[in-house]
Amino acid sequence: MSDPSVLGSAVADPAPTPASSDAPDRARSLASDAWHDLRRRPLFLISVALIAFLLVLSAFPQLFTSVDPSAGDLARSRQPPSAQAWFGYDLLGRDVYARTIYGTRVSIVVGVLATTFTVLLGGTLGMLAGYHGGWVDNLVSRLTDVVFGLPFVLGAIVILSSFRESIGEGAVGITALVVLTMAALSWPVSMRITRSAAIAARDQDYVRAARALGAGPGRVIWRHMLPNCLAPVLVYATIALGAFIGIEATLSFLGIGLREPVVSWGVMISEARDYLRVAPFLLLFPAAFLAVTVLAFVMLGDAVREAFDPKGR
Template sequence: MTDPASLGTAGPLAEASHDLVAGPAATTDGPERPRSLAADAWHDLRRRPLFLLSVGLIAVLLVLAAVPQLFTSVDPSAGDLARSRQAPSAQAWFGYDLLGRDVFARTIHGTRVSIIVGVLATTLTVLIGGSMGLLAGFYGGWIDGMLSRFADVFFGLPFVLGAIVILSTFRESVGAGPVGITALVVLTMSALSWPVTMRIMRSAAIAARNQDYVRAARGLGASAPRVIWRHMLPNCLAPVLVYATIALGAFIGTEATLSFLGIGLRDPVVSWGVMISEARDYLRVAPFLLLFPAAFLAVTVLAFVMLGDAVREAFDPKGR
């Protein structure tokens, strides 16, 4: 009996039948796998001009904070009273302050302190509020009630009044060193801001607690810490990260506000808030002392707010 494979017409038929049997697995370009929420959000973010602009501005600011020597070789603390309040010129692009210090050099070097304060305050706020919100949302009951009422106490405190009381009370305890004062400012901002993060995380945890994957994990005997760490936390981070992005810019502005009121950072610390505070009495005679650090502060806060808005819209499927 003749083998069909030996016939001339059997070749194409065999190839066609092979393709039908193999299906999509025989091709290199198979169907696109469904993306996760984070991957889908990243895919959406890369096409948003607002996100690209904010990331570009933040990247420049991070370079300024990391290596200010690339942009200026002038010592920001070196002053000469003979140059006091001289206007911007080719020698000093932003002019000189009251003590004859280069405003441009101080503005560039002030980026580091302002961003460090914002990052530390945001990180501490997210850790405190996120941990308490996750526990309250997962366990519920009396634990939720106790933590929620504790958060309400701090949430009801006016921020400026609470900061004045805390900083005025403990400033002498930490001494006059820049590290101690900076740490106190960070702790104060975090202590008065964590309830917002706690409420956001609590709401996300309550929604995740009732999902099938959490119930399945608990039904299979997984311990509470494992369920919280492996299953709930990754699915509750998105709204907290959005808030943290916006809060980072807000904390940078808050540091400047506290310094302007005279209860935050002080000289010899170089930050935008300290520079604005020193320039407030000379706004009419030397407005450039306030203009340049305030402009850098405004651009930084705006960049983080734009980044937060872009991330929020990307993580919200209803907004697409």
């Protein structure tokens, strides 16, 4: 749709130049151009719809079930799905459907927090390394290489095993420890992405102009470099969120992640692994929710990456 101001100028000037007719296209920013492209992508719309449903599920689980996920009855142990329990009952006679619904909150919260801490830590170090260069860049890069060389599962086992006893078995403490562990072992990817974007932005004319006008490093980074480095970090964060949800389930399955009384998909899958042959529904439903959630965030990340990539349009 044409801009009214452009139409008004066209009426006043019967012979507009070609440059003035192209002004709205040139004035469109990368973010607005990407958003305009995203709204036409079915992949983006489907993933957003799935994520919105999952967010409502996690925020208001009582709208979908009135059953207490922790209430059990051994007389109903491992009963298959029925009209009374759509997903059946687990080993302790607890409603699998209710536990799956309530498990959405913990899984998504862990993924969001782990992604936030990872992006903040890696993004801050990457921005400082890319802007200052020199010994700061060398120090951060060598630290990144050290963390990159540490296998994720091995590092998680060491950290979680070492600090679990000191924080006790409280749900909040264990969840916080799992989140911090994932962030501490995953920030190098965010750091490298931000560093590359910061190095590219550091040599641009608008950064040099800001320095020439006397702007300090903090202002240059916050007002000029950061807005132009957000696109690749946003793409990484979107994909990483789904990956962190899967990582939480993996750690819980290995017995070093979340545990009872926390209700999460990973905990449910870990509890069901010994009864796969006799009661496969115990693993099927939480695993299906986990797979759909990870797929939704990966689809969203792919759509955002293609929209922000000028070569993809």
